[in-house]
Amino acid sequence: MIRNRKLARSIADVGWGMFKQFVVYKANWGNKRVVFVDRFFPSSKLCNDCKEKHVMLSLSDRVWVCANCGCEHDRDQNAARNIKEEGLRILQESA
Ligand SMILES: [Zn+2]
The missing domain is CATH 1.20.5 (Single alpha-helices involved in coiled-coils or other helix-helix interfaces)
Structure with missing residues:
Protein backbone atom coordinates (compact mmCIF):
# COMPACT_ATOMS: atom_id res chain seq x y z
CA MET A 1 0.00 0.00 0.00
CA VAL A 35 0.46 -13.03 12.80
CA PHE A 36 1.66 -10.72 10.03
CA VAL A 37 0.66 -11.63 6.49
CA ASP A 38 3.28 -10.94 3.80
CA ARG A 39 2.91 -7.42 2.40
CA PHE A 40 2.83 -8.81 -1.14
CA PHE A 41 0.05 -11.33 -0.42
CA PRO A 42 -2.65 -10.50 -3.04
CA SER A 43 -5.53 -10.25 -0.56
CA SER A 44 -7.71 -7.98 -2.71
CA LYS A 45 -7.02 -9.69 -6.03
CA LEU A 46 -7.62 -13.26 -4.90
CA CYS A 47 -11.15 -14.64 -5.28
CA ASN A 48 -12.08 -15.97 -1.86
CA ASP A 49 -14.31 -18.65 -3.40
CA CYS A 50 -12.11 -20.24 -6.09
CA LYS A 51 -8.68 -18.61 -5.36
CA GLU A 52 -8.37 -17.28 -8.93
CA LYS A 53 -6.20 -14.13 -9.08
CA HIS A 54 -7.71 -11.03 -10.72
CA VAL A 55 -4.51 -9.41 -12.00
CA MET A 56 -6.10 -6.31 -13.56
CA LEU A 57 -7.92 -5.14 -10.42
CA SER A 58 -7.32 -1.45 -9.76
CA LEU A 59 -7.73 0.48 -6.51
CA SER A 60 -10.87 2.18 -7.82
CA ASP A 61 -12.59 -1.20 -8.37
CA ARG A 62 -14.59 -1.50 -5.16
CA VAL A 63 -16.75 -4.39 -6.38
CA TRP A 64 -15.61 -7.01 -8.88
CA VAL A 65 -16.84 -10.25 -10.41
CA CYS A 66 -14.53 -13.26 -10.60
CA ALA A 67 -13.97 -14.28 -14.23
CA ASN A 68 -13.48 -17.90 -13.18
CA CYS A 69 -16.46 -18.62 -10.90
CA GLY A 70 -18.69 -15.55 -11.42
CA CYS A 71 -18.80 -14.68 -7.72
CA GLU A 72 -19.30 -10.96 -6.97
CA HIS A 73 -16.95 -9.52 -4.34
CA ASP A 74 -16.84 -6.39 -2.26
CA ARG A 75 -13.13 -5.58 -2.46
CA ASP A 76 -12.59 -5.00 1.28
CA GLN A 77 -14.69 -7.90 2.52
CA ASN A 78 -12.99 -10.27 0.07
CA ALA A 79 -9.56 -9.03 1.20
CA ALA A 80 -10.51 -9.44 4.87
CA ARG A 81 -11.58 -13.05 4.29
CA ASN A 82 -8.36 -13.81 2.40
CA ILE A 83 -6.20 -12.22 5.11
CA LYS A 84 -8.02 -14.19 7.82
CA GLU A 85 -7.49 -17.47 5.94
CA GLU A 86 -3.83 -16.67 5.26
CA GLY A 87 -3.27 -15.79 8.92
CA LEU A 88 -4.87 -19.05 10.04
CA ARG A 89 -2.73 -20.95 7.51
CA ILE A 90 0.44 -19.33 8.87
CA LEU A 91 -0.64 -20.16 12.43
CA GLN A 92 -1.21 -23.81 11.54
CA GLU A 93 2.19 -24.04 9.85
CA SER A 94 3.96 -22.60 12.87
CA ALA A 95 2.12 -24.77 15.42
ZN1 LIG B 1 -13.69 -17.08 -8.23
Whole structure:
Protein backbone atom coordinates (compact mmCIF):
# COMPACT_ATOMS: atom_id res chain seq x y z
CA MET A 1 0.00 0.00 0.00
CA ILE A 2 2.89 2.35 0.67
CA ARG A 3 3.80 2.25 -3.04
CA ASN A 4 0.44 3.73 -3.95
CA ARG A 5 0.95 7.52 -3.92
CA LYS A 6 -2.59 8.19 -2.78
CA LEU A 7 -2.27 5.92 0.23
CA ALA A 8 1.40 6.42 1.04
CA ARG A 9 1.00 9.76 2.77
CA SER A 10 -1.89 8.58 4.93
CA ILE A 11 -0.07 5.44 6.00
CA ALA A 12 3.13 7.35 6.70
CA ASP A 13 1.18 9.84 8.82
CA VAL A 14 -0.28 7.13 10.95
CA GLY A 15 3.14 5.62 11.48
CA TRP A 16 2.63 2.07 10.35
CA GLY A 17 5.60 0.73 12.28
CA MET A 18 4.39 2.32 15.50
CA PHE A 19 0.91 0.93 14.94
CA LYS A 20 2.33 -2.60 14.53
CA GLN A 21 4.31 -2.18 17.75
CA PHE A 22 1.17 -1.19 19.64
CA VAL A 23 -0.73 -4.19 18.30
CA VAL A 24 2.05 -6.59 19.32
CA TYR A 25 2.34 -4.93 22.74
CA LYS A 26 -1.37 -5.21 23.41
CA ALA A 27 -1.46 -8.80 22.16
CA ASN A 28 1.41 -9.79 24.45
CA TRP A 29 -0.29 -8.02 27.33
CA GLY A 30 -3.41 -10.13 26.75
CA ASN A 31 -1.39 -13.31 26.16
CA LYS A 32 -2.42 -13.34 22.49
CA ARG A 33 -0.46 -13.90 19.33
CA VAL A 34 -0.13 -11.63 16.28
CA VAL A 35 0.46 -13.03 12.80
CA PHE A 36 1.66 -10.72 10.03
CA VAL A 37 0.66 -11.63 6.49
CA ASP A 38 3.28 -10.94 3.80
CA ARG A 39 2.91 -7.42 2.40
CA PHE A 40 2.83 -8.81 -1.14
CA PHE A 41 0.05 -11.33 -0.42
CA PRO A 42 -2.65 -10.50 -3.04
CA SER A 43 -5.53 -10.25 -0.56
CA SER A 44 -7.71 -7.98 -2.71
CA LYS A 45 -7.02 -9.69 -6.03
CA LEU A 46 -7.62 -13.26 -4.90
CA CYS A 47 -11.15 -14.64 -5.28
CA ASN A 48 -12.08 -15.97 -1.86
CA ASP A 49 -14.31 -18.65 -3.40
CA CYS A 50 -12.11 -20.24 -6.09
CA LYS A 51 -8.68 -18.61 -5.36
CA GLU A 52 -8.37 -17.28 -8.93
CA LYS A 53 -6.20 -14.13 -9.08
CA HIS A 54 -7.71 -11.03 -10.72
CA VAL A 55 -4.51 -9.41 -12.00
CA MET A 56 -6.10 -6.31 -13.56
CA LEU A 57 -7.92 -5.14 -10.42
CA SER A 58 -7.32 -1.45 -9.76
CA LEU A 59 -7.73 0.48 -6.51
CA SER A 60 -10.87 2.18 -7.82
CA ASP A 61 -12.59 -1.20 -8.37
CA ARG A 62 -14.59 -1.50 -5.16
CA VAL A 63 -16.75 -4.39 -6.38
CA TRP A 64 -15.61 -7.01 -8.88
CA VAL A 65 -16.84 -10.25 -10.41
CA CYS A 66 -14.53 -13.26 -10.60
CA ALA A 67 -13.97 -14.28 -14.23
CA ASN A 68 -13.48 -17.90 -13.18
CA CYS A 69 -16.46 -18.62 -10.90
CA GLY A 70 -18.69 -15.55 -11.42
CA CYS A 71 -18.80 -14.68 -7.72
CA GLU A 72 -19.30 -10.96 -6.97
CA HIS A 73 -16.95 -9.52 -4.34
CA ASP A 74 -16.84 -6.39 -2.26
CA ARG A 75 -13.13 -5.58 -2.46
CA ASP A 76 -12.59 -5.00 1.28
CA GLN A 77 -14.69 -7.90 2.52
CA ASN A 78 -12.99 -10.27 0.07
CA ALA A 79 -9.56 -9.03 1.20
CA ALA A 80 -10.51 -9.44 4.87
CA ARG A 81 -11.58 -13.05 4.29
CA ASN A 82 -8.36 -13.81 2.40
CA ILE A 83 -6.20 -12.22 5.11
CA LYS A 84 -8.02 -14.19 7.82
CA GLU A 85 -7.49 -17.47 5.94
CA GLU A 86 -3.83 -16.67 5.26
CA GLY A 87 -3.27 -15.79 8.92
CA LEU A 88 -4.87 -19.05 10.04
CA ARG A 89 -2.73 -20.95 7.51
CA ILE A 90 0.44 -19.33 8.87
CA LEU A 91 -0.64 -20.16 12.43
CA GLN A 92 -1.21 -23.81 11.54
CA GLU A 93 2.19 -24.04 9.85
CA SER A 94 3.96 -22.60 12.87
CA ALA A 95 2.12 -24.77 15.42
ZN1 LIG B 1 -13.69 -17.08 -8.23
